[in-house]
Amino acid sequence: MIRTAEIYMHTELAGWLSQDENGYHFQYSPTYLQTNNPKPISLTLPIQELPFTSKMLFPFFDGLIPEGWLLNIAEKNWKLNPRDRMGLLLACCKDCIGAVSVLPIINMNDE
Numbered sequence: 626m627i628r629t630a631e632i633y634m635h636t637e638l639a640g641w642l643s644q645d646e647n648g649y650h651f652q653y654s655p656t657y658l659q660t661n662n663p664k665p666i667s668l669t670l671p672i673q674e675l676p677f678t679s680k681m682l683f684p685f686f687d688g689l690i691p692e693g694w695l696l697n698i699a700e701k702n703w704k705l706n707p708r709d710r711m712g713l714l715l716a717c718c719k720d721c722i723g724a725v726s727v728l729p730i731i732n733m734n735d736e
Contacts, residue, residue: 640654
């Protein structure tokens with residue numbers, strides 16, 4: 626199963642984050658790359674055309690997931706597994722503090 630999210634910088638689609646059997650992938654949108662002076666979503670994910678790949682969720686995205694009591698509430702209310710970092714990111718990070726937002730893409734085949 627592939628899970629994917631749109632990653633927004635302020636209100637502009639910056640790229641996509643996905644998880645599949647090979648790990649995690651982040652790729653900037655070609656449209657975003659062509660804007661005047663595109664900003665990286667993180668210093669660890671600099672502007673480039675090639676996708677980034679990792680076996681673990683990229684630290685920048687992992688850092689967006691709430692901690693402590695807020696994470697406990699999210700886990701209980703949405704019955705989330707605390708080790709499912711992508712699931713937590715998709716459920717909890719639609720309206721993050723800061724410039725970046727994570728919006729899940731619903732795959733109709735998964736429903």
